[in-house]
Ligand code: SF4
C-alpha cells in the first residue's frame with residue numbers, strides 16, 4: 256500500500272509522503288557568505304579553544320555540572336551562588352531578547368555552532384566528496400555509494416574531534432586529555448560519554464542537520480514574540496519584485512524573474528518570497544543568490560536583503576531605537592549592574608556545614624556527640640588557612656582534627672569536626688549554633704547549624 260500523501264504544506268525537510276527531503280543547497284559565494292565564512296572560521300577556533308584557555312589559573316569556561324561549579328572567564332560560581340546565577344541567567348535571557356529585537360536571528364545565521372559547523376565545515380567537505388548540488392542530488396537517487404561512505408568516514412572523524420571539544424566545556428581540558436591518553440578500561444564511563452557525544456555530533460551533522468533549527472531548537476519558536484516589524488530580518492522586497500515573471504526583465508513586471516536561485520540556495524529549503532518563516536535562520540544565502548542574478552540581469556542588488564519588515568513593506572526607514580529596545584536595554588543594564596555589585600560584595604570563601612554520615616548524634620560519656628562535615632571553598636587567589644570556630648555555644652566543645660584548615664587558591668576542601676554538648680543544654684533535643692571560618696586576613700564567613708541530642712534533655 257502506498258503511503259498517504261499530504262495535500263497541504265509540509266515541513267521543508269519532508270516530502271509530501273512524509274519521507275525525508277534532503278536539502279542540497281547551491282552555493283553562491285556572495286559578499287555576505289564571504290563575511291560569514293571569516294566569522295565562522297574565527298568562531299570555530301574560539302569554540303574549540305575556549306575550554307583550554309586559562310585566566311587567573313582557571314579555565315575560561317568550565318561548566319562542571321557534576322560538581323555544580325561553573326567557571327566563566329576565571330570566576331567560579333557555585334550552586335550556592337543562587338542570586339548571582341539567577342542574575343546571570345536573567346541577563347543572558349534579556350540579552351537574547353534584546354539582540355533578537357534588534358537584529359533578528361543573526362545569531363542563528365552567523366554564530367550558532369550548528370550553522371557554523373554545518374555550513375563552513377561539513378558542507379564544504381561534502382562538496383569535496385560529492386560535488387555540487389546537482390551531483391549530490393544524483394547521488395541521492397542512486398543510493399549508497401563509495402564517495403558517500405568515504406565522506407561519512409571523514410564526518411565521523413571530525414565528529415569525534417568536535418564531540419570531544421564540546422565535552423571539554425563540561426569536564427575540563429585536563430580530564431579530557433587524561434581520558435584521551437589512557438585506556439578506556441581505566442575509565443569506562445568517561446569512554447561511554449565520549450562515544451555518545453561523538454555519535455550524537457555525527458548524527459546531527461551527517462543526518463539531522465537543518466532539522467535541528469527547524470524542528471528541535473526552541474529559539475525559532477520564540478521568533479514570533481521576540482521580533483517586531485522593525486527588527487532586522489532577511490526579507491524579499493515584494494514591492495520591487497512582484498509581479499514576478501520568468502524570462503528577461505521587461506516593462507510591466509517586477510524584478511523577480513522567478514529563477515528559484517534563492518530557493519535552491521536556502522539551507523533550510525524555504526522560499527523567502529512567501530515572507531518570514533519559522534525555518535529562516537537569517538543566513539542570507541538567498542540574498543547572495545539573488546544578488547548574483549540581479550547582477551546578471553543588470554538590476555539593482557538587494558531584492559532580497561537584510562532589512563526590517565516595515566521598511567520592506569513601506570519603503571521607509573525603520574527606527575532602531577524604539578520603546579521595547581529602550582526598555583530591554585534598561586533592564587539589561589540594571590541586571591548587569593546588580594550582577595557586578597553582588598559579585599563584588601561576594602565573600603572570598605564559601606562555607607557549607609553538613610551533618611556527618613550515619614547516626615545524627617552519639618551519646619558518649621554523658622554527652623551528645625555530633626559529627627559534622629565542614630566544606631570550605633577558597634575563592635581567593637592565595638592559599639588560605641581557615642580557623643574554624645563554633646559560636647553561640649560556649650558550653651559545647653569543638654574538636655577539629657585539622658584546625659586551621661589549609662585550602663589552596665580556588666580549591667575546595669572538607670574536614671570532619673565533632674561537637675560535644677550536654678543533653679540538658681539542648682531544647683527538645685536541638686540547639687541552633689553557628690560555625691565561623693576566619694582566614695589570615697581576618698575575613699570571616701558564618702553558616703548556621705543545628706546540634707542534635709536526645710529528646711527531653713536527659714541522656
Ligand atoms: S530564507 Fe534565506 S536567510 Fe532564510 S534560511 Fe533560507 S537562505 Fe537563509
Ligand code: SF4
Nearest residue numbers: 511512514515517545
Ligand atoms: S533569486 Fe531573486 S530573481 Fe530569482 S526567484 Fe529568487 S527573488 Fe526572484
